[in-house]
Amino acid sequence: MKLSDILMGPIIVGIGIVALIAASMQPKPFFGTGYGGGLFPTVVGCGLLLAGALLTLNGWKERASQPLVVIGDWIRSPRHIANAAVVLGALLFYILFSKSLGFILAGFVVIFVTLLQFTRAPVRSLIVAVATTLVVKIGFQDVLLVPLPWGILEPYAGVLTWR
Amino acid sequence: MEVIYDAFLALMRLDVLLVILLASIFGLFVGAIPGLTATMAVALLVPVTFFMDPLPAIAAIVSASAMAIFAGDIPSALLRIPGTPSSAAYTDVAYKLTMAGKGELVLGACVVTSAVGGLFGGVFLMFFAPAVAKFALNMSSYEYFWLVCLGLTSAAFIAPGSAIKGMISLFLGLLVAMVGLFPVTGQPRFTFGSTALYGGVGLVATLIGMFAIAEILRYALSRDPLPPMATNKIGNIFKGLAPELWRYRRGFGSGIVVGTVTGPLPGAGADIAAWISYALSRRFSINRKEFDKGNLEGIVAAGAANNASVSTSYVPATVLGIPGDSMTAIVIGVLFIKGLTPGPAIFQNQPTLIYGIFLSFILANLLMIPLGYAAIKLSRYILDVPRAYLMPIILLFCVVGAFAMDNTLSAVVTMLVFGVVGWFMEENGFPIAPALLGVVLGRMLEETFLTSMIKAQGDFLQFFSRPISATLGVITILIWLSPLVMLLLKRAGRRRAEA
Numbered sequence: 001m002k003l004s005d006i007l008m009g010p011i012i013v014g015i016g017i018v019a020l021i022a023a024s025m026q027p028k029p030f031f032g033t034g035y036g037g038g039l040f041p042t043v044v045g046c047g048l049l050l051a052g053a054l055l056t057l058n059g060w061k062e063r064a065s066q067p068l069v070v071i072g073d074w075i076r077s078p079r080h081i082a083n084a085a086v087v088l089g090a091l092l093f094y095i096l097f098s099k100s101l102g103f104i105l106a107g108f109v110v111i112f113v114t115l116l117q118f119t120r121a122p123v124r125s126l127i128v129a130v131a132t133t134l135v136v137k138i139g140f141q142d143v144l145l146v147p148l149p150w151g152i153l154e155p156y157a158g159v160l161t162w163r
Numbered sequence: 164m165e166v167i168y169d170a171f172l173a174l175m176r177l178d179v180l181l182v183i184l185l186a187s188i189f190g191l192f193v194g195a196i197p198g199l200t201a202t203m204a205v206a207l208l209v210p211v212t213f214f215m216d217p218l219p220a221i222a223a224i225v226s227a228s229a230m231a232i233f234a235g236d237i238p239s240a241l242l243r244i245p246g247t248p249s250s251a252a253y254t255d256v257a258y259k260l261t262m263a264g265k266g267e268l269v270l271g272a273c274v275v276t277s278a279v280g281g282l283f284g285g286v287f288l289m290f291f292a293p294a295v296a297k298f299a300l301n302m303s304s305y306e307y308f309w310l311v312c313l314g315l316t317s318a319a320f321i322a323p324g325s326a327i328k329g330m331i332s333l334f335l336g337l338l339v340a341m342v343g344l345f346p347v348t349g350q351p352r353f354t355f356g357s358t359a360l361y362g363g364v365g366l367v368a369t370l371i372g373m374f375a376i377a378e379i380l381r382y383a384l385s386r387d388p389l390p391p392m393a394t395n396k397i398g399n400i401f402k403g404l405a406p407e408l409w410r411y412r413r414g415f416g417s418g419i420v421v422g423t424v425t426g427p428l429p430g431a432g433a434d435i436a437a438w439i440s441y442a443l444s445r446r447f448s449i450n451r452k453e454f455d456k457g458n459l460e461g462i463v464a465a466g467a468a469n470n471a472s473v474s475t476s477y478v479p480a481t482v483l484g485i486p487g488d489s490m491t492a493i494v495i496g497v498l499f500i501k502g503l504t505p506g507p508a509i510f511q512n513q514p515t516l517i518y519g520i521f522l523s524f525i526l527a528n529l530l531m532i533p534l535g536y537a538a539i540k541l542s543r544y545i546l547d548v549p550r551a552y553l554m555p556i557i558l559l560f561c562v563v564g565a566f567a568m569d570n571t572l573s574a575v576v577t578m579l580v581f582g583v584v585g586w587f588m589e590e591n592g593f594p595i596a597p598a599l600l601g602v603v604l605g606r607m608l609e610e611t612f613l614t615s616m617i618k619a620q621g622d623f624l625q626f627f628s629r630p631i632s633a634t635l636g637v638i639t640i641l642i643w644l645s646p647l648v649m650l651l652l653k654r655a656g657r658r659r660a661e662a
Contacts (some may be wrong), residue, residue: 002591012331019338027350035616037345037352040609044341047334054327072590074384083383087558091376091579094562095572107559114555118383124552132556136563144214146567 002070006063009056016048086117102151103141104160108133138162167289170518173218174526182219183226183523187530190227191538194234195545196553197244197389198382201231201433202489206370207557209497210564213367217501218519221494225477225520226527228490232433232473233277233535236466237542240269241392249433249469252441252461259457261393268407271400272459273466274535275408276415278528280467283419284426284474285524291475292521295482299507304618305626307483308611309635311604314485315597316642318430322594326646329597332588336598339364340605347613359573366496368565368577369602373595374489375561376582379554381589392546400539411460414444418464422471427478432488432596433469440468474524481505481517485604489596492603500568 003011019041026038059066074080090110098106111132115125140146142162150157173179186208193204204227212220235247236257243258245251260269302310315337319329342353343363354360408415418440425436444464448454454461473490480491484505498505509517538545565578585595619625627633 001587008591015335015338022353026345026352027348035613037348037350040605040612041338041341041353044334044337048331048338051327051331051334055331058325058327072384073386077386080384080386084380087376087379087383088579088583090558091562091575091582095575095579098572098575103563107562110562111555111559114558115552118551118555119549128552128556132559136559140563140567144211144567146563147570148563148566 001072004063004066004068004070005055005059006066007059007068009052009054009059012048012052012055014052016045016050016052019045019048083117086114090114098151099149100151102153103148104133104137104153105151107136107148166514167518167522169515170522173515173519174222174522179219179222182215182223183526183530186223186227187230187527187534190230191234191534192545193227194231194246195237195538195542196548196550197238197242197246198378198385198550199246199553199557200374200378201228201235201247201249202493203374203378204228204231205490205493206367206374207560207564209367209370209493210567212497213500213568217498217503217513218516218523220497220501221516221520222523222527224494224497225523226530229277229281229470229473229524229527230531230534232469233274233281233466233531234538236273236277237270237539238546240266240273241394241542241546242390243393244389247434249437251434252437252465256457256461258393260459260462263457264394266394267398267400267402268404268459269462270397270539271402271404272408272463274400274532274539275404276418276463276466277470278531278535279415280419280422281470281474281528281531282525283467284423284471285521285528287423287471288474288477288524289518289521292478292482292517293510295478296507296510299482302507302631303629304611304614305629305632306635307485308608308615308626309632309639310483310485311608311611312639313635313642314429314479314487315600315604315608316639317428318487318600319597320642320645321430321435322597324592324594328591328593332593332595333597333601336601337605337608339369339598339602341609346606346610357573359571362569363606364602365565365568365574365577366602367500367568368574369581370493370496370599371561371565372578372581373585373599375557376578377585377589379558379561380582380586382550382554389546389550392543397539397542400536407459408463411449411463413447413449414460414464415467417443417447418467419471421464422468423475425468426472426475427487429479429485429487430596430600431472432476432490433472436472437465437469441465470528474528477520477524481509481520482507484607486600489599492596492599495603 023038023041023045026036028036090113094106094110108129112125112129115129119125141148190204193199194201205224208224208227212223231247232249235245235250238244238246239250239254240257240261243254245254257269315333319333320326322329342360344361345352351361421440422436425431441461444461445454448460476487476491480486480494486492486495495505562575565574568574627636
């Protein structure tokens with residue numbers, strides 16, 4: 001999804017303004033050099049403001065030849081839109097439910113759903129998803145001792161730990 | 164010399180060697196698969212290296228990156244798709260030669276020039292870096308401030324695409340670096356009231372998002388399947404290679420030199436080294452006509468250059484703590500996570516470690532010949548691995564990798580956000596490297612500035628009071644002004660043309 005400079009420029013200017021406002025809310029220094037936490041964000045905000053303005057100017061000059069928004073071929077393919085939606089949805093699902101469901105279940109859902117969407121082969125997806133979840137679980141949780149959440153499987157944690 | 168011997172012994176431990184071997188195989192695999200870049204290989208490796216000692220951790224990154232840069236040549240020659248951006252310069256020629264039945268020769272040349280280029284770069288690194296370090300010991304916060312400025316501006320200006328977008332990318336990265344506690348007073352800044360952001364935005368989660376999640380999204384939305392392989396039979400890749408390499412020895416040599424020199428430059432990564440070297444070898448070709456028709460000369464030059472630059476890009480990263488490209492930016496991040504501060508003092512404090520890192524370049528590039536040979540032989544199977552299965556597997560590793568760094572779910576959120584941002588930026592022609600450098604160096608930029616200002620009691624002219632610092636400052640400001648000067652020159656030229 002490519003926005004033309006004439007749309008992108010104002011977005012950058014907007015980010016710059018937000019940075020400037022946020023910087024101005026930083027507490028003023030009362031000792032030392034007189035430079036506080038707001039100084040660098042102010043410089044960066046000004047930079048964004050300037051660069052965004054230049055980009056807008058560019059876009060204005062080329063407004064005849066630059067379409068406002070160019071979207072890739074995928075916009076006409078429901079399958080590809082679903083692909084991206086599944087990737088993002090799976091990550092959101094993990095963020096929301098990994099604590100309650102635990103890694104084994106939530107992680108399995110993440111990989112199984114994306115595999116199914118990408119390959120459309122349920123049996124193979126299931127095998128690969130189970131195998132990968134197991135490898136990651138053993139590798140990270142049992143060997144590297146990363147405290148992946150147990151969630152509802154907590155009562156079985158002892159049985160499920162390989163050591 | 165004794166230090167080098169100690170470092171050699173540290174590197175020769177069985178577990179370290181095993182790590183290097185596994186990381187090499189991983190790098191070859193990731194580099195060879197189109198759509199998975201060398202930077203992605205390194206980003207995915209970081210969460211695993213987190214649990215290792217510093218030497219095997221960095222050695223793993225070194226070997227994976229060197230191998231991935233070489234392995235990018237394999238799909239270039241066989242599918243006409245560069246496996247990593249640094250192979251793009253000679254993809255067309257390589258494919259053309261493969262179609263003409265010279266696939267073995269091309270792949271043989273790629274593996275040998277990559278290894279030799281990397282070796283030369285590694286040796287250069289070993290002897291040049293300590294010299295730079297000795298010099299750098301005399302540098303104060305003024306010089307560091309300008310060096311960081313210089314590195315960041317060059318990164319923004321050299322990046323592919325428009326300079327304005329490079330600058331915007333850099334500023335956005337710097338803005339992200341501002342999140343966290345303000346170093347001087349310890350007050351929270353841009354944390355939106357979330358304590359999870361007090362330590363700043365997690366670097367590794369950002370990396371994984373920008374380089375892996377963004378890539379997975381791009382794959383999810385891409386509609387073109389991989390083309391069929393140019394050839395299925397790969398015979399002896401070393402047959403008849405030596406005379407060919409001898410014929411193009413000048414291009415080979417210049418490729419090594421160009422790569423070695425480009426590596427330490429801020430903002431110039433392996434891909435730029437390959438492009439410059441390819442263009443130069445065409446310019447000074449022994450037979451321009453044959454070069455344009457397609458021969459090994461450009462491949463030899465650029466293939467050596469990209470690997471040489473991977474080695475020497477560690478000079479500014481380890482000696483000054485200022486990375487020049489995304490890959491060394493990750494290495495700096497890893498060193499910090501390990502509680503080591505890269506900088507000239509590292510040669511005194513951690514000599515075994517630093518020489519071990521340098522030696523690992525030599526080891527990795529020596530390993531490249533047998534492992535590269537195996538990868539080329541197995542390329543049919545590697546390129547056959549369906550990406551539809553690979554991408555979801557990588558997705559799960561990303562989730563766990565981001566989580567593993569500080570064991571919080573907020574890292575997964577960060578990864579998701581930066582994945583979408585990275586994808587959007589790439590779609591709109593914003594280079595990613597300046598943003599990453601901004602994230603990594605933003606803190607250092609601010610701290611060196613504030614320390615200098617406190618030392619100078621607020622007198623900005625002190626930034627120009629020392630010879631090196633003044634020179635660096637002037638160069639930086641000249642680069643800042645260069646677009647303006649160019650614009651004025653263009654205007655003047657146009658006016659003269661009109662008159």
